[in-house]
Every structure is written in C-alpha cells, then in structure tokens.
Amino acid sequence: MTDTTTTRTPVPAAPAQAAPAAAPTSFVGALEIDIRFLGMIGALAVIWVVFDFLADGTFLTPRNLWNLSVQSSSIAVMSTGMVLVIVMRHIDLSVGSILGVTGMVMAVFQVGTLLPAFGFNHPAVIVLTLVAGIAAGTAIGALHGFVIAYLGVPAFIVTLGGLLVWRGAAWAVAEGKTIPLVDDNFKLLGGGANGSVGETWSWVIAIIACLAIAFATVQARRQRQRFHFPLKPVWAELVIVVAGCLAVIGATLMVNAYTLPPVLARRYAEAAGLTVPPEGISISFGYAIPVLVALAVGIVMTFVTNRTRFGRYVFAIGGNPEAADLAGINTRRVTLAVFALMGALAAIGAAISTARLNSATNAQGTLDELYVIAAAVIGGTSLSGGSGTIAGAMLGALVMQSLQSGMVLMRVDTPYQNIVVGIVLVFAVWIDTVYRKRFK
C-alpha cells in the first residue's frame, strides 16, 4: 500500500490553497453573513418603524420593546427545538399542550408537595419545580419520539394525538382548576419589575457578551490560521465584532431606559432600604430574566446544532436519511432525542409563561404550537428538512410577537390580528421559497 494513510497532523495545505480563495467581490460576500438572516433583521426593522408610525410613536418606546422581549421569550425558547424537529423532516403539533400539562404539573407539585415540605420561598422549591417540569416534558417528548422512531407512526399523527392527550391531561391534573403560584423565586422567571436584573447587572452582561463576541472571533481566526485556511479580511471581522457589540449595547441602553413608574420606584427603594432623594429615584428594569433564559437557551441550542455530533447528525438525517443510515448513524435514537429535547424546551416555555401569569391554567399554551412552527418557518427553517438556524427561529418569534403587539397598540381586534398574522406567515414563506429558487 502506498500513502493512502491519513495524515492527522496539521499539514500546510497545497500552495494553491494557501492563497485566499477567490477574493470575495461584494461587501456582504466578504462578511460571510447569511443573507437571509440579514433580510430578516431588515424586515423586523421595517415592521417596527411602520408600526411606530401607525401607532403614533407608541411602538418604539423602551417600555413596549421591553414588553415585546418578555412576551417573545416563551415562544422563542420552544422555536429553537422546533428548528431541529423540522430540520429532521418531522413536525411537532403538541408543544402547546405539553406546555399546558407541564405548567400544571409544576404548579400542582410546587403548591401541593414542595411548599409544605420546604416552606415559603425556600430555594429548593424553584429548583425542584423546574426539575419536575423539565423531567415531565422530556418524558412526554421521548414518548412521542419513541412512537415516531421505533413504531414508525408519522410525527404529524403522533403529535396531533399528543395535542389532544396532553391538553386533556392538563385538565385532569387539577380537574380544570386554576392553580396560583406562590413561590416568589419561581415568579422571577416571568419577568416584571422584580424579575429583571437591573441596570448594573445588565451592563455586566453586556460587557461579557461583547468580550465573548470578540474572543470567539479571534479564536476562530487563529484556528484557521493554524491550518493555513483562507481567511476573511480583517476589516470584515472587525465589522462583525463592532456590529455585534453595538447591537448588545443598544439593547442594553434600551432595557435600562425603561424605568419603574415614580410611585413604584419609591416603594421599591424604600423596601430595599435606600434613601429616596426628594426629586424621586429612577430605577431601571434592565434585562428581564425570561429574556435571559431565552438567550441562554438560544446559545446552548446553537452550540448543540453547530458544535456537537448530535447536531451534525440531525442535519445530516434531514438532508438525506438514507445516507445517514448507511454512514452508520443511529437515526432512530437521534429522532427520539430530538423529540425529548423539544419536550424539555416546552417545559422551560411553560415555566416562563406560568411564572408570567402567576398561575397555571389548563388552557395555557393553546395554539402555541402554531406560533412556534410559524416562528421557525419565518426564521428560515425549510419544511422540506435539512436547513434552519436557531437564531433565525428566535428572530422569527420576535417578528410574530412584534406583529401582534403592534396591532394591539393600533387597537386592532383579535380576529383581524389573526387574519394579518396568517397572511404574513404565508407571505414570508413565499418570499423564502423565491429566495431559495434564485440563490440556491
């Protein structure tokens, strides 16, 4: 045998490859950003500006944008899981019902079991509530995944059944009663004045985020240098880092500009033992905790899809299930895991939305599956499988919520809101189809 053996040490690439690949011609080309993602940010900006104009300047206020971020977080969390489900050519119609039943499970478990056992506001209460909810969600999702992957029932049918079963189960947990939540720590997950991190911590988070962006860029560049790969121009890297940091700083300025109303601020300051100056005190909300949870989920899910074997397999199976099978990938196990993950994310969504409403009801999350699917699809996830991004889906959730909240500010009645959202969904997917045909 001659040298067909693999060289594992980093070899300098052939001389022809040491030179940067064909010099990128356009500005956007050099930046190597997803054009679709850029388009979505543009679309979101247009929606915001138009609504601000139509709603007499009430849309682009710190207060409304802050609310928008909180209202989007539950759907955004779930949309990250839906991306993987749809990438694998499946669908999950049961997420709204899983949200309903896991919300009820958490509330009943907290009020009925944990509170008597640990006492009021004990830290174990929030931890165990979340553990129970996420375990329940994972188990439900895994059950769906098992039936889909190992028994061969189409996901559409399994999760359609799940939609009915778990909605019924949500009712059965407490026979239709509404369960009020009592643990104050758990309520922080819902946002509000207490469930926000305040000005100082918001800046700390912003600085860490900016450093992380810079560090990740430098690290990626070093890696490519080490292997003598073609590199992006330095200015392109700088543009990305600066744009990312500006976005972070802008968002931080915005959430810090939203302050407590003077009366509440005074009460809050007094409760915290601060002396209130006569001219009043300004207390910023800062980032809401549910938003931080959603961002953390987004980062973790992006890592999972891009950097782990599991994520790679999800995309490979979505691209060509037969090829994945022949490559020795256990496609059934991956399918089961994706649905289990979706269930876990629905439970996190449930924690956020029950905490926000301060109670669990059996109708919670009704129709959420459709918003979650819409968010993923508007965010560029292809229903034919194989492509989609976590960031796109989260942006899609923000687009959906922007439409709804904008129409509320314009005092559009709910039925008309639904008409608009429905039309926008179809329109967005049509645009995406045209894009795919032209550019791919």
Add this chain to the structure above:
Amino acid sequence: MNAVTSPVAAPGASHVEGTPAVEMRDICISFGGIRAVDGVSVDLHPGEVVGLLGHNGAGKSTLIKILAGAYKPDAGEIRINGQKAEIANPRDAKRYGIETIYQTLALADNVDAAANLFLGRELMTPWGTLDDVAMEAATREVMGRLNPNFRKFKEPVRGLSGGQRQSVAIARAIHFNAKILIMDEPTAALGPQETAQVAELIKQLKAEGIAIFLISHDIHDVFDLADRVSVMKNGKLVGTARTSDVTKDEVLGMIILGKSPPGALAGPGAAAD
C-alpha cells in the same frame, strides 16, 4: 504489488496470485420468497478491479450490499484476506476496510464536503465538540490529491457538480484507508469528462493496491478498467472472465443471454446450450 502473471491460468482466474482480499462463497439471500442472490461466488485480489455486470435487477447491488453490511445473507460465507468475516452492519464492514460508494451517492446534500467525509466518524476535540477545523484540514488534504481544483469546502454539497460530488464520495472511502472499495455505478450520473476523471482515479487507486469492485449494468463503463468481469443474471452467477480472454460481445452475450463463452469460467447461472 507483487503480481505474477501466470501464462496458463484457468479461465476466469485472477492474474494476481495469493490470498484474495475478498472471497464471497455461495451467497444466498431472499426477499419475500424471491431469491435475489442465489449461490453466487466471487473473489477480488488486492490491486485488482473486478467488474460486476448484469441487467438491472440481476442481483449485483444486493450482493454488494451484503458485503457492505447493509443486508445479512441467508447462507454463504465471506472471507477477508483469507479469514472468515462476520459483517452484520455497515460499521462492521468499515472495520474490515470495506468502503462503499453507492449509486445514489449517499451524501447529505445540505452539509459541506468535510461533514460528509466524516459523517458518522467525526473528529472531536478533547472537549467532545466537533473539530471542524481538523476535519476541514483533512478534507483539503485528501481532496487536494483527488481533485486539486476543488475549492468549494464551505458549501453544501448540493452546490457541487456531479464529478465533484463523486470525488467527495471517493474521498470519504480513501481517507478511511479503504482496502476494499465498492463502487456502485460510479459514473452513471456523470458527463464524459467527469467519467474520464473517475476512470483516472480508479487506475490510481488500483495502483495503490486497493481492491475494487465496479458495479454497472453498462459494459462500456467497466470493460476497459476491469481486470476481470463477473456477470450475474436473475440472481445467479453466469460466469467470470478475464477481460483479456473475452471480447465485449462475448460479455454482452453473458449479460443478455446468460451464455458463458469458452474464455470464461462458467457459473451455476450459465445457460446450457
């Protein structure tokens, strides 16, 4: 390669002496009462190209899927380098150094060349994450050997031409040190220039001592590349012949009529005249 050409070799015997890289003996497999492969025996030596010919539905692909671990035979045995081999799934086959390039190419269209090359065998960093940079480096190295003009390392393979896709599929096989390469209709989807490229590649791999099964329903694809041909019809082996001992027309007769010519070693599927 220590090939010794023996002038008085029996018809159909390999010109390469020594232990065959692959011996499949009396392989049988049925699907729902239909004998897809019925008592077929073939062998393949290191540095040799054997063309496996027959009509669509003759059982060639099924036979080869057994060797690749996609199907389990009902009867018969497989020997790799003289040792009896147990091949129950694609992973087992890969452990024996058997790599397969399927007719359908078996690439995931939506991910890039490196992801396809390492599909199912990803390189990982010490932290358990995908080592994309190392995989890209290895891909650049192996592709540089196969197809030096290849540049689209960051693109999903969907955007590649037929020949480029084929070279990714072949790169996957040779990067993992294939000793035995199975190519199912490797040029079926290619234009004339790309077909010539793949032919060149096959010669190169053969020179490196790799044993190659070339499967095709078209004799013209394989006759010039193969050292020997084995022809199947209706699940049975018609016969095996050295390409130097038979003409294209005679092989065509084997494929169409199932008639084994004098220069070939007749198999159980040969038509009696």
